[in-house]
Amino acid sequence: MRSIGKSFPGVRALADVSISVRSGEVLALVGENGAGKSTLMKILSGAQPADTGEIFIDGKRVHIASPRDAERLGIGMIYQEFTLVPQFDAVANIFLGKEPQRGPLLDDVEAQKRAAALIAEFGIDLPLDRPVGELSVGIQQLVEIAKALAKNVRVLVMDEPTAALSEREIDGLFAIVATLKGKGVAIIYISHRMEELARVADRVTVLRDGASIDTRTVATFPIDEILQAMVGRPVDARFPDLPAVATAAPVRLAVAGLNAAGVRDVSFEVRAGEIVGLGGLVGAGRSEIVRAIAGADRATGSVTIDGTPLRARTPSDAIAAGIAFVTEDRKAQGLVLGMSVLANTTLAHLDRFARALGWLDSSAEERATEEMIERLRIRTPNAAQLVANLSGGTQQKVVLAKWLLGEPRVLLLDEPTRGIDVAAKAEIYELMVGLARQGVAIVMVSSELPELLGMSHRICVVRQGGIVAEFARAEATPTNVIAAASGAAA
């Protein structure tokens, strides 16, 4: 892609970006949210036209006006959001739109045969006969990859493919990437996870503010220099120092005998000012534990806050008791995308702004929202902006604003930095430290091992719905956490 430019009303999304990727090579494309990665890839896949610039494939200039054009040229995309039909099995999804046929009828036998051959060729391990909606996110990712491969791709774009995967699933994914490289596929790999780059990429291109800043081989591009190129200034150490938890700090959150779908007899305590990380593989039950505490799912067992047990188990009871719950999937569960920053910020605490007859005091709402925008440095033109128009990191800050508005005593964070850029991550870490200092008890679910290790006073490892191991900060290492999570440790 050479000299690609793209503007939206009021925004210059891309200005003169050039990237190239060779056959059998993995090019990592990195940059903060809003740097232009997604727009560039949408142009390559035909979802959006470029204003200027040219695209060459195998040295020939091509025109990509629609997704169909892109597909014909052998360009495959694996988006962050899946494009699978949940009720269909893997085979039906893989051949969706190009089902093998015998006359006017579908040829299921042929489809089965071809799908089996395909996954065998690339060493993908997945059940072909179950509705994909019943499969874990990691397996769905594999279906998505198989679907792209079935189209004979020559250029494969992977957008944050590991965002939802556990460490073990990531290893599997990288093995598949290696196979693809061996078959001469050119891969563009978009990621926010710096530590992955050395494992998977050959070269790295950094985008910033719609321009390509630097391209180097992975070996000559140390992570701190990549980060610096991304943000345009030197970055401090990735994780801030955690304040020590006072030995006399009272127990703020006590969970005992918690049972729910996917949660088996979980008990743990979090003291005021302590950050407890919940580690484990995807699907181990970490999200289910925090959801049960927050009243999001039906659960039994006791949840006690500052010595007072929570009675009923609904989200509003939990909120009233001082629990704030930042969900894993901000678009599906955290935000009302079609509403403004203001309406989202005040949503969980409307009672605070309601006067007689439920009348909302809009000037009080505005004041509270402005305060949050300033405190969390939410990058929005104003409080009336629809959250759908904001970047991922900014959206996540709106979710946090919604919950911090209530001055929570317990903060539950489920994958708080998934899919957001480095600068926003750092700000969220700082915020966590600030809240811990104020005595908030924090429970953080994270699939990013460095984050888990760097941001927790204590790590509880979850496997099969129960806590199987606990490590103090000093004794936690990637090896023993992974070992406990995968059941390898005694």
Added chain:
Amino acid sequence: MNPRLRLAGTILVLLLLVIGVNIAAHGSFLEPSNIVRVLRQITYNCILGVGETFTILTAGIDLSIGSLVSLTGVVMALLANSLHLSGFALVAVVLLAGIALGAGAGYVNALPVVRLNLPPFITTLAMMQVALGLSYIISHGRPIPLTSNAFNSIGIGSFLGGLSAKLHLPALPIPVLWMAVVVIICSLLLEKTRFGRSILALGGNEEAARLAGIAVHRVKTMAYVISGICAAIAGFLYMALFSTGSPQTGTGDEMLNAIAAVVVGGTSLAGGRGTIVGTFFGALLIGLLDNAMNLLNIDSYLQKVVLGAVILLAVALDEIRKRYLAAR
């Protein structure tokens, strides 16, 4: 584009239409008396549409409003004829009873929706049949003429007659005042209260609303209750207008026209986005269109075709807007 901008689009289309038709009809279209006629005609559709807006904002629908107009009208007429009251007391008691009945029917509509997660299309379809059947059973299939004349002024009276006469304007009919009150109250309810915010939030993202502690079941139920109440008010006004409670009132195109007003007014059938004022303008656009076609002596069968085309156009524009947003 936000709902206000879309509303501006609707109003612009209205203006162009009004000016064009007025020229074609040699000025008779914009005569005050004609405008008042249109307002009176859209009153019932607008009130039903306002109630329907709440259910559609929750990504639901209420198909039973036409039948509820019939049922509440019949019940209110029977009640009015059997009560030993007169004047304002009679009107107040009858109206409150009708509203209670409409609210109760709305509650029954909502119960299986929130408890069993049944689609509102089904539950309100069932209510549509049940309410209509009951209406015919109670009335033995015959219209029930009101014995009291306490309702006459509400149905066909006007207000501020003295003032408008001084200004050489036609008097505003009482039903138009009712419409204005319903539109204003419901608009404030939706835009300015906690309940309204909750409706928009759960229509936009039910899970996010639930996790934010919003009583999703209660709010949804209220939407159907309000829809039932609006149907009862329309039933009351029809009864007053005809001095009769007839089981046949409301059983024609009323429900579909109300939904059309909501959709043309810019409310998304997917929920979460829309305004009450938009529904008013939707009803007004449809009413003006009807009136204009009559003035221009357009064949009544052709009128239906045009109306259908306008509804399709409104929804198509909504879809195009969504695609434009999604492509950004």
